[in-house]
Amino acid sequence: MEFEIKVEKLKESRISQFDPKNIGFGKLFTDHMFVCDYEGGEWKDFRIVPYGPFQLSPATSALHYGQAIFEGMKAFASIKNEHDICLFRPLDNAKRLNISAERMAMPILPESIFMQGLHALLDLDRQWIPREEGGALYMRPYMFATDDFIGVKPSERYTFAIFCCPVGPYYNKALRVKVEEEYSRAAPGGVGFTKCAGNYGASLYPTAQAQKEGYDQILWTDPIEHKWIEETGTTNFFAVINDTIVTPALTQTLLAGITRNSVIKSLKHLGYKVEERPLSIDEIVTAHQNHEIKELFITGTAATLMNLDGFAHRGTYHEVLSNGDNQISKTVKQFLDDLKVQRIDDPFGWLSCI
Ligand SMILES: Cc1ncc(COP(=O)(O)O)c(C=O)c1O
Numbered sequence: 128m129e130f131e132i133k134v135e136k137l138k139e140s141r142i143s144q145f146d147p148k149n150i151g152f153g154k155l156f157t158d159h160m161f162v163c164d165y166e167g168g169e170w171k172d173f174r175i176v177p178y179g180p181f182q183l184s185p186a187t188s189a190l191h192y193g194q195a196i197f198e199g200m201k202a203f204a205s206i207k208n209e210h211d212i213c214l215f216r217p218l219d220n221a222k223r224l225n226i227s228a229e230r231m232a233m234p235i236l237p238e239s240i241f242m243q244g245l246h247a248l249l250d251l252d253r254q255w256i257p258r259e260e261g262g263a264l265y266m267r268p269y270m271f272a273t274d275d276f277i278g279v280k281p282s283e284r285y286t287f288a289i290f291c292c293p294v295g296p297y298y299n300k301a302l303r304v305k306v307e308e309e310y311s312r313a314a315p316g317g318v319g320f321t322k323c324a325g326n327y328g329a330s331l332y333p334t335a336q337a338q339k340e341g342y343d344q345i346l347w348t349d350p351i352e353h354k355w356i357e358e359t360g361t362t363n364f365f366a367v368i369n370d371t372i373v374t375p376a377l378t379q380t381l382l383a384g385i386t387r388n389s390v391i392k393s394l395k396h397l398g399y400k401v402e403e404r405p406l407s408i409d410e411i412v413t414a415h416q417n418h419e420i421k422e423l424f425i426t427g428t429a430a431t432l433m434n435l436d437g438f439a440h441r442g443t444y445h446e447v448l449s450n451g452d453n454q455i456s457k458t459v460k461q462f463l464d465d466l467k468v469q470r471i472d473d474p475f476g477w478l479s480c481i
Pocket residue numbers: 199358359360361362363382383384385386387426427428429
């Protein structure tokens with residue numbers, strides 16, 4: 128289904144504010160954004176407008192009752208075809224947005240709207256794509272409830288929008304994480320598997336506590352026994368135990384990361400043994416004491432793939448970074464970095480280049 132997008136261009140691009148040598152993360156936005164609205168049971172008013180504030184009623188229901196979901200995805204400058212921009216697995220983000228939408232009683236956004244809006248926006252703002260190694264254009268598709276109404280019920284109106292920012296690395300060093308055993312991120316039957324805004328709001332206080340103690344991030348455990356490893360606040364988690372790469376199996380309480388899935392498939396493609404299964408913190412501690420932990424790493428769109436320096440568990444810090452040469456994480460990161468910019472072939476059909 129093709130639909131018409133009205134385009135209102137910014138009079139003078141802000142591209143001169145963009146310093147490719149000092150990109151940062153999430154502070155500078157490109158010239159335009161894609162927006163559409165849901166009302167009367169249908170999506171309408173597809174438009175690209177200059178990036179700028181929305182006008183919102185004080186009673187906007189997303190602000191009160193939390194119907195707000197988002198995605199995070201990246202596009203890369205191709206090194207094979209100078210003018211191409213390559214999106215990495217965009218349909219998977221469209222599908223995950225709809226998984227979140229369904230659980231949050233929000234309307235499904237047809238994938239064709241997601242993709243067409245994304246392509247039109249990228250095409251218009253293509254000059255913003257960083258060409259430096261490690262740079263990318265980060266895209267933030269999101270949907271929120273816009274009824275001005277007080278009362279707990281699903282909104283009848285919504286806005287979907289996409290904006291972009293040029294980004295460099297999200298983390299710039301191996302992370303020190305704290306294994307969390309007091310607070311919980313998500314519960315069975317809850318919304319942990321979605322990318323709803325509330326999941327992140329609820330994680331901020333425990334994360335700030337961990338940061339006060341000198342750690343970078345939380346490694347969440349399950350909410351019932353605080354025994355099974357789930358994910359960090361912004362990424363999925365992998366452990367290399369001897370020659371096997373283990374990642375927690377997907378449950379209702381963790382996010383099915385697209386990078387996680389890409390890393391699993393790439394590792395298998397490269398001939399490594401991967402297991403998706405319940406992984407307890409006790410198993411990690413014991414394996415570490417037996418010198419069987421070769422690498423710990425985390426994966427996500429923003430973070431890409433980062434090694435962990437170590438983890439704190441019940442007051443003891445276990446340093447793991449120096450256990451080996453981190454060859455497996457280096458290999459799979461390089462494979463994915465090369466694939467995303469078309470330095471190597473894409474055997475999975477993950478790239479969509481425009
Ligand atoms: C809580 C959480 N887990 C995992 C991930 C990794 O997901 P993806 O690889 O799709 O970015 C993210 C990032 O979106 C996240 O916020």
